Amino acid sequence: MEYNFKEIEKKWQAYWADRQTFRVETDPSKPKYYVLDMFPYPSGAGLHVGHPLGYIASDIYSRYKRLKGFNVLHPMGYDAFGLPAEQYAIQTGQHPAITTEQNIRRYRQQMDRIGFSYDWSREVRTCDPAYYKWTQWAFLEMFGHWYNPETDKAEPIETLIEKFKAEGRWEGLSEKEQSDLLMQYRIAYQGETSVNWCPKLGTVLANDEVKEGLSVRGGFPVEQKKMKQWQLRVSAYAQRLLDDLEELEWTDSLKEMQRNWIGRSQGAEIVFKVSNGSETYDMTIFTTRADTIFGVTFMVLAPESEWVEKLTTPEQRAAVEDYLALVKKKTERERIAETRKATGVFSGSYAVNPLTGKEVPVWISEYVLSGYGTGAIMAVPAHDSRDYTFAKTFNLPIVPLIEGCDVSQESFDAKDGIMCNSGFLNGKTVKEAIPAAIDYVESHGLGHRKINFRLRDAIFSRQRYWGEPFPIYFKEGIPTPLPVDALPLELPEIDEFKPTETGEPPLGRAKGWTVDGWPLELITMPGFAGSSAYYLRYMDPHNDQALVSREADAYWRNVDLYIGGTEHATGHLIYARFWNKFLYDCGYVCEMEPFKKLINQGMIQGRSNFVYRIKNTNTFVSCGLKDQYDTTEIHVLVNLVHNDRLDIEAFRNWMPEYKTAEFILEDGEYICGWAVEKMSKSMFNVVNPDEVCDRYGADTLRMYEMFLGPLEQSKPWDTKGIDGVHRFLRKLWGLHFDRDTFCVSDEAPTPAELKALHKLIGKAQADIENFSFNTTVSAFMIAVGTLADLKCNKRAILEPLAIVLSPFAPHIAEELWSLMGHTESIAYARFPEYIEAYTREDNVEYPVSFNGKTRFKLTVSKSLSPAEVEAIVRADENTARYLAGGAIRKVIVVPGRIINIVC
């Protein structure tokens, strides 16, 4: 009988939906396992075959864990607020809620066809008021807390007020002054800061939303602008975000990315006396290289530094102002492009080196950043390449401090060597000199040890419409939170989605956007607001009393396995960790980290196909012959091509201009060229999973996506090879049939059949645990190939086979399972005796040593006697190879410990 995947898949998808097979509840009698996908932004283009890669992997693991008896939480939802829907709304007037709803419906249909085991009763959408109520709630909590460095956690703002009262800093302040004071401490606060402003999008962007001076969404130029913005005090959590990375089962590269982003550096703050000729100040700088202080030949201020005003002398004022104007005009992109060139201006002032007493000039340059350290540095051109370039450009002295180093061509940045020209540090290695210098500075009251982080507070504002409104209004200009019972504060209707004529955000158009006559905040929250705690909401999605109930949180705790793209490494994955830690401090959640294990699935790239048109003709030449002609390479829709062979008729019908196309073939076929590119509409290489499901079925799609290569690796979508997977499923199907009749025998299996099965179970189990799904698929192919050769149709083999296969190809597994007479879904089949049969710990590994030196390891059954082990050793291939004709004098076997061979 034919393997009719279409009918089978439709049938079982309906069955799962009707019976709510994958619905879960908290169940303390069973161990929990939480598998989460990064929820998608539902874009208008729908899913392409790259999107489900991670979803398939997580689904396989979820189904596998269910078979192992876990209570698996496997939810899905939509990150539904965002720029594209809003840009579309601006262009067409279509309300973003409507396009979003349409896109979600499409996504759902596409996902349903692939047969995922999501518990859809737990679906969340970030744009749903019942959901964003809790986003707003979390914001209010952050507004109502401050970070106490003494207890190293967030505390209610009231404890800070108490502290101020005790210190006498509270009474007598006006309401506005009190608000301003507290604002400097709140976790969610409003503050003036330099932000990434994207004029084209009309909004500010977070650091992770800007790449190379361009917006990630849209690729528009971004500039730096000082603005008052809502921010989250992520920097307060820098050390904890760094420390807690240790515990996580994330890849090293991802952890490293986060470490770099957090950017901890240990050094010292040192005070320099600076004078503009009339006044003298104490100026603090930060350095990690206190040891190089004897080589300081100038100081540099960031252009935005407050010191610039104080230290610019009248003679230099004109030059400085020119320079500041120049810097201000540059876009971020221009600054990056000109990184190599040093620019700057002399302030006119001088600083005194606190150790040598020498005077050095104070310069101003954009290579010093105002947002890091103190916005001022001591420059040591001999040992810092940036200072070096600057010194060379402006002819400033360069004093080498390490014996034998040559600084005539470039600086010597390495942290090794012996110090010289450095007073009391002379003769010390750099590693000794750094702490020695800081000790000196500290003991002479010139400064102190200091740790700095690169991690900045997150800008929590977007001047847009399609996002969560802030539950904040301005009473006499004072930011005032709405009471919690007023939540959710729903997004108001407006008639146009553009900024107002006066340049206010779109919410400025909303009528009656006030509380008691006071204006509500006009900006909305950024994209990451809604995605920072969604994993918690899935635990208890319909609770209207709390983000998550204590019971649900205590049971589900945190995500055991999180699968998603690496592009969220420094955005979502930092924010969510911060958000979770904050809620942890407040006692709302019981785990300090949200995502225990994280896997980054690779991207699936497009595989584009080309045809070659001979110039000025409508004749196309096959790839192998194209060099004989002058041709133009043209992208061709990949659906018209199978295994790089062009379907000529389909091509002619593709576009009117090709109707009359002529072809020069090779071996009677038209062979297309190909290239790996990003999957995109314009390159005609987008493959829709629906098409694959139509042609091969969801089970083939699922297995093929896994078979393509290691999960974490990026790879092109290449349909070459999908036939092999499909053939495997048909072969499997065929095992159960004798011509058109279902035919499974109850005979006892032969040893050969059992061996094939058990090999598969052992391999599949080990591979699934390692997320090596591509080799698992191979193991299935081998097993089914062997069973087909043996013409095996025994129930005792085929039933466990179906169970092991069911995470990968659930539809066919369910069908066969039911044909074999079962009435319950295979998803909850419990055959631990099969699945665990070959993983029992009844083997022991002996290190084998020759004359006392360990050479290799030998695995044998635990039950063997020493004599039997010895016999195995003597016959062992490895032993023979090592001895290569030599003789064994004695074999010593210490049961369970070691085997020593004396030669």
Add this chain to the structure above:
RNA sequence: GCCUUGGUGGUGGAAUGGUAGACACGAGGGACUUAAAAUCCCUUGGCCCGAAACGGCCGUGCGGGUUCGAGUCCCGCCCGAGGCACCA
């Protein structure tokens, strides 16, 4: 520049320090067919000896090293991918 990865046939990719190339695709040959599709079988890293059989040599980016044994471990290069980029 710094950090993190990776480099294996025609292709995607397998190999707890132990027979490199599993599995699949593609290619070639064959069987069954009037034919096609489908299915099945054989060959398939390179080179060499040979009638055949049995064989031999070289092969995991390059150069060294550790080891009885290295794709795997160590050192130094080369190349690709991703991330960060004036973070003092």
